[in-house]
Amino acid sequence: MKRINEIFYSLQGEGRNTGRAAIFIRFAGCNLRCPFCDTEFSEYNEMNDTDIIAAISAYPSRFVVLTGGEPTLQADNAFIALLHANGYEVAMETNGTHPVPAGVDWITVSPKESFAGKAGTTVVRRCNELKCIFDGHTTIANDYGIEADYYFLQPCDTGCPERNSLITQACIEYILRNPKWRLSLQTHKLTGFK
């Protein structure tokens, strides 16, 4: 049984796959407690793999995003293989503190080392996109030596519009000076989508 906080259908709001219709499977529970975390992930329903496949088959897209909470605590090799067997392309959003199961098609690592210290140590050394949350102070641009196809900075949503616009401005200025990085905006928030 897996503890599932929610399953919902939206556009991928962040990173390289922004704009793609995606089914989000949000796993409950996380090993970290980031002070800025924008997600409620403690409530859950228990679902087995068959229940999950049945639930996601209601949607027309065959692109799933495994997120949470921390999906690496529950998603295993067999679950990824089952998604593939049912025709799904699988992306995962992870803090990188636990190994990613085999076969995930698109790995997004969002390191938390800059403020979570040892608890946030990234063990995943290679990913498709590294997505650092940036406020320039507690959360910064640092690749921690992790290899990625793309390096994104995503402005930290503080819940305060004035602070958010200063952070986004600082993010843009940083990228102009350090063009290895690209901007990732949380477009679902800008558009009022989930």
Ligand SMILES: C[S@@+](CC[C@H](N)C(=O)[O-])C[C@H]1O[C@@H](n2cnc3c(N)ncnc32)[C@H](O)[C@@H]1O
């Ligand atoms: C809620 S997390 C779940 C996946 C995983 N635990 C992780 O941290 O990558 C999904 C994404 O949202 C980002 N995120 C969380 N809180 C945020 C905030 N306040 N502003 C911007 N991005 C945030 C995370 O860094 C991560 O990239």
Ligand SMILES: Nc1nc2[nH]cc(C(=O)O)c2c(=O)[nH]1
């Ligand atoms: N639309 C939308 N895109 C997202 N990309 C990553 C998300 C996440 O919470 O992991 C997320 C989310 O919560 N909503």
Ligand code: SF4
């Ligand atoms: S690791 Fe991800 S889900 Fe967990 S508290 Fe941090 S941002 Fe939230």
Ligand SMILES: [Mg+2]
């Ligand atoms: Mg989110």
